[in-house]
Amino acid sequence: MELLITRHMKLQKRRVWLNGAVEYLSEAGSVDQLFRDMYRHYDIDYPKFFKMDNLCKLAFLSTEILLRGTILLGKYPGEEVAIILENASSSLEYDQKHVESIRDRNKYFPSPSLFVYTIPNIMVAEIAIRHKVKGEHAVFILEQFDPGLIYHYVSELFRNQQVSCCLAGWVESYGDHYQSFLFVIEEEDKIRAFKGLQEYVIFDTVNTEKLFKGKSI
Amino acid sequence: MMDVFVGASSTITSLGFSTAEHVKQIKAGRIGISIYPGGDLYPTPVPLSLVDTQQLLDLFREYLRKTKPDLQLDLFTRSEMLHILSISDVLKNSGVNIKDPRTLIILSTLKGNMDLLKKDRLPAIEPDRVYLWKWGEFLGSFFNSSNKPLVVSIACASGALAILVGSRLIKAGRYDHVIATGGDILTEFAVSGFQSFQSLSPQPCKPFDAARDGLSLGEGCGAIVLSRNHSLCGIPEKIAVAGGSCTNDANHISGPLRTGEMFYVAIRRALREASLGPSDIDYISAHGTGTDQYDETEAKALSWAGLKSVPVNSFKGYFGHTLGAAGIIESALAIASMRNNELFRSAGFENPGTSDHINILTDHIAREVNHCLKTASGFGGCNVAVVFKKI
Amino acid sequence: MIEDLILKLRKEIIDQLQLEGISPEEVDPEAPLFGEGGLGLDSIDVLEIVVLLDKNYGIKIRASKEGPKIFYSVKSIAEYILDQQKK
Numbered sequence: 024m025e026l027l028i029t030r031h032m033k034l035q036k037r038r039v040w041l042n043g044a045v046e047y048l049s050e051a052g053s054v055d056q057l058f059r060d061m062y063r064h065y066d067i068d069y070p071k072f073f074k075m076d077n078l079c080k081l082a083f084l085s086t087e088i089l090l091r092g093t094i095l096l097g098k099y100p101g102e103e104v105a106i107i108l109e110n111a112s113s114s115l116e117y118d119q120k121h122v123e124s125i126r127d128r129n130k131y132f133p134s135p136s137l138f139v140y141t142i143p144n145i146m147v148a149e150i151a152i153r154h155k156v157k158g159e160h161a162v163f164i165l166e167q168f169d170p171g172l173i174y175h176y177v178s179e180l181f182r183n184q185q186v187s188c189c190l191a192g193w194v195e196s197y198g199d200h201y202q203s204f205l206f207v208i209e210e211e212d213k214i215r216a217f218k219g220l221q222e223y224v225i226f227d228t229v230n231t232e233k234l235f236k237g238k239s240i
Numbered sequence: 241m242m243d244v245f246v247g248a249s250s251t252i253t254s255l256g257f258s259t260a261e262h263v264k265q266i267k268a269g270r271i272g273i274s275i276y277p278g279g280d281l282y283p284t285p286v287p288l289s290l291v292d293t294q295q296l297l298d299l300f301r302e303y304l305r306k307t308k309p310d311l312q313l314d315l316f317t318r319s320e321m322l323h324i325l326s327i328s329d330v331l332k333n334s335g336v337n338i339k340d341p342r343t344l345i346i347l348s349t350l351k352g353n354m355d356l357l358k359k360d361r362l363p364a365i366e367p368d369r370v371y372l373w374k375w376g377e378f379l380g381s382f383f384n385s386s387n388k389p390l391v392v393s394i395a396c397a398s399g400a401l402a403i404l405v406g407s408r409l410i411k412a413g414r415y416d417h418v419i420a421t422g423g424d425i426l427t428e429f430a431v432s433g434f435q436s437f438q439s440l441s442p443q444p445c446k447p448f449d450a451a452r453d454g455l456s457l458g459e460g461c462g463a464i465v466l467s468r469n470h471s472l473c474g475i476p477e478k479i480a481v482a483g484g485s486c487t488n489d490a491n492h493i494s495g496p497l498r499t500g501e502m503f504y505v506a507i508r509r510a511l512r513e514a515s516l517g518p519s520d521i522d523y524i525s526a527h528g529t530g531t532d533q534y535d536e537t538e539a540k541a542l543s544w545a546g547l548k549s550v551p552v553n554s555f556k557g558y559f560g561h562t563l564g565a566a567g568i569i570e571s572a573l574a575i576a577s578m579r580n581n582e583l584f585r586s587a588g589f590e591n592p593g594t595s596d597h598i599n600i601l602t603d604h605i606a607r608e609v610n611h612c613l614k615t616a617s618g619f620g621g622c623n624v625a626v627v628f629k630k631i
Numbered sequence: 632m633i634e635d636l637i638l639k640l641r642k643e644i645i646d647q648l649q650l651e652g653i654s655p656e657e658v659d660p661e662a663p664l665f666g667e668g669g670l671g672l673d674s675i676d677v678l679e680i681v682v683l684l685d686k687n688y689g690i691k692i693r694a695s696k697e698g699p700k701i702f703y704s705v706k707s708i709a710e711y712i713l714d715q716q717k718k
Binding site for chain 3: 134136
Binding site: 101144163166 | 283350351354357358370371372373374376377388390391392393394395401405408409411412413414428429432433434435436437485486487488489490491492493494502505509513618619620621622
């Protein structure tokens, strides 16, 4: 049973690529402004977006871009869709904010809506809530994106029939630095056979890494 | 079909520095949660469960003296000391070679070295070790591991997921052995954060009890050997990770889905993978934090899964909620229960306090345990279920 | 007196809860804050209002026990604050 990467996106340095082609370019001066602009550009209506930390905003926007205009998730029951993400800095930005909120014992007001964002898996929760994705999930913290880990872990989930579709990738945000690479993995026999199977990429470590680096397959 | 066996384990909390010590203390009815009077960890009194610092330093100092006499104590953070002791303990008690490229360390944690963010930072330690991957790398290189450790972080369900990740990567043929480790130190970061959620009880926690009013935070660290090769595991019994599942409520970022539906789905799937029905389960080691909503939801899910008459306990009444360590050390104790065919009273429980009544253990009992279910849940809608099976 | 407090509270709640795109004038002081039809606030929002009351008014509340009644609407919060300040 062949696994295929059927869609992929990347966001870094104010550019968005979808399936390898640039589809958005921003002049925004700051990360906050960029995410705000993208929210408007993609015509998103989701007020809770503005309560998220930047890591969750990045994960949320990336998933919107990835799935926009598709009926992808309509094909699969939510509990069969997995979200497997890798990240480097965890929630460090909000960790520092939380530490700041408790620095002065005379002004001691830790905030629950800040504290909840001091764990990296909330980005999975925000995607799950938005798209009703209820299946397997994991957040792996690594210095750099490791395509081999995703390949081995996700392949095993499919082999063991625990998932029938997977959203996977790298979501990293800390200070001015942000980078996301998200892709969809599906089984070959679940995709309509005639519609450009050749557009899809076989899911393996080498191809995943090539897509991440923007190299041709 | 390959089996992934569990093996030697280590457990460190307020109750002691080994799994065997924990079993002894739990049998004696000792509770490791006590009222912290107020200080660095929080301005006002709050029940907490802390690892004994003096004992930790003495043990670690002795360990360094024997293994790396050139190194000083002040090169290590509290978290690193706990993890090094845990990992070295299981290595000593099993045949797994940490330098083997087929061996992986998995680290389950919420906050790693979070105490490095405070102003009064430890001078001999690189501030970069606040990054979880860097902390992991440091631990791996201490043991000259062939592979960089893999950090798994999905809130309080991390430890249970680490066992599944380890098992799955072994079944995928990527590794042969995994040291599944879990640990979190107690910090003002965590105490203040949970207080902002008003989820800490003013008394030692009472999981599933009618008078429960919150959780008690605890500090802990532990490790379990996983291997496809039983002869390297370090225990005579053949106990396998027979099934497991992780689901997401997709409902709210901090509160559980009250129907318990996705928690139930995780349990059902874990049982199915293990080729077991609810009547095959002899014992459940529950998540059981002592909070109103999470305990209620878990009881619902267990009931829905047909498990309401299976003996169940929560270990959190003994040493609190140890966050990233919970899934690992509670599994270690569940496996000890399987090995010794004995089950322990659920500390803090007196009267049923959930709408769905489950069979909470009120005494220590002897019982043959062939199949055990471990459950865990956490912020972000995570639910994890793991089935351990005697082969 | 209560009118001034309500005006102040509306703005504080919007700021504390990071409610985007809502102006203070749009918040009906007597409308339910939680559940359908109101501002649709949730359990974390309740806890944030608890922090707001502590930070800005020095009042401490256990959300689960006293919360539902006090936090019904902006007006009920204002009434509670004034009541506490008399003590």
